[in-house]
Amino acid sequence: MIQQLENGFSIRPISLNDFEEVKDTLSALTVVGEISPEIYASLLKYWDTLYLDDNKTKVYNVHVIVDSSGTICAVGTIFLEKKIIHCGGIVGHIEDISVNKKCQGMKLGKLLIEHLTNVGRKAGCYKIILDCDVKNTGFYEKCGYSNAGVEMQIRF
């Protein structure tokens, strides 16, 4: 399931061996904190158990962009939520988008969003949504997204 992108980059689902590089790449987004290789492995195993009704489309699609040497440059997720409304429709949630600091500004973020959006479109999503900081709205607009409201949260 490796897909070639431009300039020697490619995109593929996350794998067990990606542990350290994915943590490093996610640190451009937020504090990753303590997570053991065992918990990482069980998370990947859990994601591998969840499929939509077609038994082919994964609910959790966590994908990485790698360069020609195989080094991870970006990571991002689309989670596919099956709903009651819209006739049992599917909403895609784009989450945890992070481009390694060394690779920012090289259009990898845009390629990643386009790829994940395509995963959602192919799965039959009637919409794809995401939360982001105001400073990133310009980036998502360049990816075809538009402002659709306000994020609310309660933190524990």
Ligand SMILES: CC(=O)SCCNC(=O)CCNC(=O)[C@H](O)C(C)(C)COP(=O)(O)OP(=O)(O)OC[C@H]1O[C@@H](n2cnc3c(N)ncnc32)[C@H](O)[C@@H]1OP(=O)(O)O
């Ligand atoms: C749902 C979520 O996870 S939101 C969290 C997003 N992630 C983060 O904030 C983590 C740290 N930042 C990053 O990982 C990256 O900088 C990202 C994901 C915001 C952008 O990825 P990059 O690879 O650096 O951006 P990319 O090179 O693809 O830029 C595509 C276009 O968007 C523009 N752009 C990039 N970032 C921004 C921004 N913050 N504001 C406005 N425009 C932007 C670029 O100039 C480019 O425009 P162009 O096509 O006209 O030349």
